[in-house]
Amino acid sequence: MKPINVGLLGTGTVGGGTFKVLQRNSEEISRRAGCTIRIAVVADTDIVRAKGVAGDAARVTADAFEVVNDPQIDVVVELIGGYTIAKDLMLKAIANGKHVVTANKALLALHGNEIFSAARKQGVMVAFEAAVGGGIPIIKSLREGLTANRIEWIAGIINGTSNFILSEMRAKGAAFADVLKEAQSKGYAEADPTFDIEGVDAAHKLAIMAAIGFGIPVQFDKAYVEGISKLAQQDIRYAEELGYRIKLLGIAKRRAAGFELRVHPTLIPTGQLIANVEGVMNAILVKGDAVGQTMYYGAGAGAEPTASAVVADLVDVARALTADPEHRVPHLAFQHDQLSNVPILPMGEVETSYYLRLRVADKAGVLADITRILADQAISIEALVQKPHDGEEHVDIILLTHLTREKKIDAAILSIEALPVVSGKITRIRMEALQ
């Protein structure tokens, strides 16, 4: 199968991440896409940065217009950002019959209707998963996964910077200005943080999601936008006392008379899952009339999470271009002749940590016996708690182990159960930190 030739515009954080992910995972990506996706040329006015990203693997140019006019290029990935040059480049690429992948939410929020209209006339795809929620496949979920539903509302934590600031204000009792400085020093907030902290970035993303969910044009200009810069520490505290957490939410809601479209700090009941999304993470809650509530959670920004969405769009384009419709997406995601025969491991080889509960005689030396058996199997102990066992001469011992292999814990359990001081069977439950 002929490779897909990609022209990459912009080699900043996301551009660099996209190049890296495509190179590192090229084998798996080809197995999924059914063809090779190859960045043929990289454009950046900062030619030194572009060469640093591309190395010897792609041609480098300072002239992005050369790329969108290059007949060898099938897909243009626009990661420059902003409204002016990015728009001209995108429209030129479309006019030249090229498919476009972009992460540019600001451009789509303001000029999306014009861009999609141009693309439709030319019969090209404009894919923009990376524009909302970083690597979370929220655009695909709304556009394809929830098509059965009349969408009732969408409510999302869709700006990582402001969620980080709110999380820190709550956890540390710190003032907005101090946390903003911390966020800037960690690279979570830009030198000019206005778009993030004043809700503009969230409103861009909200306008795009509302258009997809409700079947309306992109209407960023109609959104109500209020940020977090005026939020006082005491309100976060009072809200907490009343059972609420304050989050910057983007809310789009269907009403009989029209649609609500608004971004503002919002009190949410602490028991709600989305109220517990902390730090730079994003989450989008969608209410459909058939499915009820679904939620999508993940990193909303950053080089590789955003690159994950850019590359997923490239695979979508590649699948649409290279396969007949019936074979567009393979049944199991990988092309059928590209399945791997790496084996499933037997349970004895599984690695995890363990919770063990034992009932033992309340005597000296018992713990020494047990811990020696564990040490013999090279199993190390994370925690050990002794619990009185009601009305008998026994105690319960709860043991948490560090990571080990199932066959070692099996052997240890057999030996421990054989000790005369141990009564009955040991209860064993596996533990996962999920990190």
Added chain:
Amino acid sequence: MKPINVGLLGTGTVGGGTFKVLQRNSEEISRRAGCTIRIAVVADTDIVRAKGVAGDAARVTADAFEVVNDPQIDVVVELIGGYTIAKDLMLKAIANGKHVVTANKALLALHGNEIFSAARKQGVMVAFEAAVGGGIPIIKSLREGLTANRIEWIAGIINGTSNFILSEMRAKGAAFADVLKEAQSKGYAEADPTFDIEGVDAAHKLAIMAAIGFGIPVQFDKAYVEGISKLAQQDIRYAEELGYRIKLLGIAKRRAAGFELRVHPTLIPTGQLIANVEGVMNAILVKGDAVGQTMYYGAGAGAEPTASAVVADLVDVARALTADPEHRVPHLAFQHDQLSNVPILPMGEVETSYYLRLRVADKAGVLADITRILADQAISIEALVQKPHDGEEHVDIILLTHLTREKKIDAAILSIEALPVVSGKITRIRMEALQ
């Protein structure tokens, strides 16, 4: 555009839900799909039930084989379940060149490789979003949304019945057997609950997700399966004291030597978002090397949530059949000539509830003045808390309102701020229950 003719096999819970959702949302679904999706014939051996579902809107037959052999039918939706007749029907439909949509995880877990191979040879689609996680678009996310990633592991709460039982055991301190009875009386567990409580259903779903995530054949027979029926109340309590919650997880993990594939009760740190997924809800956590952790949450079972996935698959099939590849999925999910011009409401018309903080003189009659103003605007109060304001003759009053309109709260705030006993501006933050 010619309508897509669907043959529906099985009119139980999910079959009935699918019929209902397709009818209720037919207008929005057509706007998204670009054509009408029409259930032309419904098959069920229980002909009375089938007629109850179909009414006058579709032909009814007791013979499902008649449907899979009907040249008028484009897509067969298999919602019968089980391994035997469902398999014969599906293979016959495929042999006849029909696309298939199914929710049958058991069948795919055991015979998926054979079915996908037959479908590939015939060039037809087999779509199965409804087989895992009910209405959560987890199959699409794994198969299309995360294609950039080397998937490192998948860990999911993918059986609602067992998650409901574990949630109740923890919340009420009840024993497994008692909660199981409660679940059966609520319809959350079947008369024979074995597949749910012994982890078999979760292992079916896990085997399917692992195949998609890792690019391996479906290997249910290699999975380790352990359920929750032997879980003791005291272990749930001890785990909680140590900072963990016990969930039935399906875990698929990439290791150097092979893949782990296992279902068992698992201790998870309470701080993890997925540890807080309660009741019949499902959630799947996926770790990719580029995107990091993403999580997908929603109802994992039930008539309309599962129907949501079935219908989304039908829209996918319709889009693939009726459009040229470039126009397969519209840029904004709805066909471009089907966007709605329903307006975005001005902020004054938005309905929400409010948190208000006021600083007032510590005098008699102040609350009466404030509450009268709110009553004049028909704003009702959910909570009112008075907080001492350090070292002054003032107090802070925190007010939570019930649902009202923004223009009413604006008017009330103006009037309250005009009271001589009120100092400075009122802080107003919006509240959402997200229910």
